[in-house]
Amino acid sequence: MSEKISIDEVLHVAALSRLRLTPTEAEVFARQLSVVISHMADIESLDLSLDDEERYSYVDERALRDDDTKDSMKRESILRGAPLVEEYMFRVPPILGEGV
Amino acid sequence: MEVNPLDLDAYSLSGAVLSKEISVSEVVRSVIAQVELREPSISAFLHFDPEALLEKASVLDEKVLRGETVGRLVGVPVAVKDNMVTSDMPTTAASKILEGWRPPYDATVVELIKDAGGLVVGKTNLDEFAMGSSTENSAYKVTRNPHDLSKVPGGSSGGSAAAVAARMSILALGSDTGGSIRQPASLCGVVGVKPTYGYVSRYGLIAFASSLDQIGPIARTVKDAALLLEVIGERDPKDSTSILGERPKLVEREAFGVESLRIGIVSELVDNCSTEVRDRVFMAARLLEERGAKVDTVSAKAVTLGLSAYYVIAPAEASSNLSRYDGVRFGLRKDGSSLTDMFFSTRTEGFGDEVKRRIMLGTYALSSGYYDQYYGKALATRGLIRRQFNEVYKDFDLLLGPTSPTTAFAIGEKSNDPMAMYMNDICTIPSNLAGHPAVSIPFGLADNGLPIGVQLLGPDMSEPLLFQAAFELERLAKENLEDARA
């Protein structure tokens, strides 16, 4: 039986998700995800659509936030949880040709 | 007479603390003793700090002595699932990626419990990021079912359910995305409530699937669950999906009874259960009928599609919710030669297999080319389920069914078969998809000595009616099932 999701597709979604897989892992995940996706045949074949009123719930104007400021957090307590900090900023490795 | 505070319900305990019959420190000492006794074999907690607890207790005791206003939960132990952030305890969501992280703020529910004088006794184990039905997916430990240590406690709120069942806490908070409060409550023989979506604030709940997640109480009795839900059920301006307005009173529903309530048994929900579980549901129905309820079976075909819709929608939202774990601002970082390298290393080492599986499944369902086939269809199915439920609720006030298709399964039994594990949620998922409330109530033991839970489901904001019927079911279990008194 051909798998619902190929090893290449698994590797593609893993890359999109910033996850590294060994060849064995890719194979196992492809097999497991194929089983799960095969189960979804029951909704894949449905001919259904939603109207907007069903799809969205609309916000009550009262639930919007008034444009007031509150004191931000003490910088120290924010930075305390950070893996690497320099000059009160979060430090990351060089961004090599990874522009968005 | 020497009373163990842990034998009391939350109501009586806070009363006893207020009238100075019992001090909070005594409560805490009982909790510590019980944890020392049971925790080594059960492993319900990820964080438990006896010294810090004793300090908190003495602060509360002084308040009580000075006659300061203390809330309705004064001195009552509450165990909190470790996916709700606490400023004074680490919060890990049972993931390596958050090991050692100290959140700089409290979840709204934690604030509400503290404001009510409640005592957060510790953080309980869960499936990593609440993804699972057995608590075996925790990166730190496997929690065991207090009724049988070779069995799972259910999940993902397995630590909370086990802590309450083993009397290491009186109350606990869980979160329920596809059954994660109700299924472990059922497997551990305690009460678990998933409120209407938006009833309890999600602010400070580490998101799994935002449109499905809801925090709710786990307790030994229906009344304690009602009390805790009254404390945490409040409109929160920090959560845009929080329902506006006041929440109804629940505890007062204790004596309302079920006279002339119309209760439906959804045939699609009982079809997939073990015979023993199904028989127990029908027994509950018969007993409710004897108390004046009008019971009938009803069909809601769309609920059978729930599992597929859920396993598209929940992973899709999860794949996005878990993108923030990138090693930049908090939590684990595994360094790399470049930014991308660091992202890959951090996430690859930080997440466990089930989390990776769901991230990939969700990414796949949302990626271009598959969106309409899976995500679009899943949303439409969700609409269909909600519509069909609302159709059914024209003829019925509440629905009755099983919580879990079977009693607790063995540790390791399903851990290599994701689909078999996912099937555990088949009875609980429809309520999350519809956004409706549901309650699991213990209804005796099976022949193997493990608890069976029955589930009551209702439409949006039907919590008062649900509790009314839950109180009745609790009484019926006590009167008719000898083992429920144990």
Added chain:
Amino acid sequence: MPRSNTAYEIGTPWLYEGYELVVGLEVHTELKTRSKLFCSCANEFGNIPNTNVCPVCLGLPGTLPVLNKTVVELAIKIGLALNCEVRKSTFHRKNYFYPDLPKGYQISQYDLPINSDGYLDLPSGHRVGIVRAHIEEDTGKITHMGLSGRMDKSAYSLIDYNRAGVPLTEIVSAPDIHSPDQAREYVVELRGVLMALGVSDGRMEEGSLRVDANVSVRPMGSSELRTRCEIKNLNSLRSLVRAIDYEGKRHVKLYMRDDAPIQETRHWDEARQRTDSLRSKEEANDYRYFLEPDLKALAPTEGFIRGIESQIVDTPKLKRAFLNESLAGEEMSDQVEKAIDLELYPYVKHAIEVGVSPRLAIARTANELAATISDAPYLSIERFVEVLRLEEDKEISPSQAKVLLNAVTKRDESVSDIISALDLKKADDGETRSVVETVVAQSPSEWARFLEGQDQLMGFFVGKVMKLTGGKADGSVVKDTLLQLRQRDS
């Protein structure tokens, strides 16, 4: 704006080897609110890093967004000013990994933006369609450290999240722009609208207004849409003009070689005056958009929208219309264009409203006031109107009015004290008549030619009188007197 020295001449249509430009602009404007889009941190940045941050805008686990009501109002204001349809809208997540994006997704509006299908009319008469104007959140700021400071050669990077979560409106134009100059005109007009609405401070260099250009070309007269490239890093109107010109020509040259551009994002290199390709990621453009489950959809009521509409009084278009209507057909379009400036307009508007002649008010605003307003510590609307009234009532002459207006903006004295101090009282008619007679007597030969009908000598006499009176004489009184004297003498 300094004149471009590229081959492209400002103000001319763009045509290159038989190809025309097709440009659409995406303008991001930061909205002037007190707090951020989804949390209560102050909407201020540029100061000390990571001071205006909280768990929400840092995307810490467990946090949730709550929409700022004022952002909704400002976005609707923009939409109405751009003649858009304001409608039910939703928020989506745009998923991608980048360290300036705290949550790993940007909350934006995708298939249902709050504003759609509008247009902006440019002063030149060209109409540019507005496809959409939607709400989204800004990202943090990255500083590349070490070596050259260039992104691709840095040793590491530092991130400041003060700007993360600042509210933006992205305004997307239709590909209706056909020259670099039209692009400039569009941005200037749009900036004028945003500043007049009070929603943006419009500073392009500081990044509070950011412009990306989608550029393609096509054979002149064709209506096809060819492959476009998105140009980023346009930090001034000058780079906008030059980058569009450069990119258009690059496309034409490719087509002439039987080659074609590929759809991609390019970066304007200011130093080298060229666009460069940004290396694109393999999964580029798979943003996996889906409905943001943490926010509900927006359905502004008609009353809410009309309330906002009533606050809009001063877009460039409305200002232009007000001044032109006041002029009742008189053509002063150059001065009108100057007078609708954000700072100047309140003066001219008030002067006209209190009854000063529109012609005079517009002329003094566009010429004298425009020249002095950047250094006018003692200018007030009341003092401006007082000077105009004196001129209109012929208490002072036009040339005196110009001197007085300049003095009034710079001197901390009452208008009447300044008039006395500068001796600016207009000469009375009798005085003027005697000066005219003196001048006539002093220039017998010119007077004889004037009597013979050489009217062009009128200017000669008026000039002499003005000189002798130190500009205090009223020109029209001088002319009347000269004509009376000619009648008497001939």
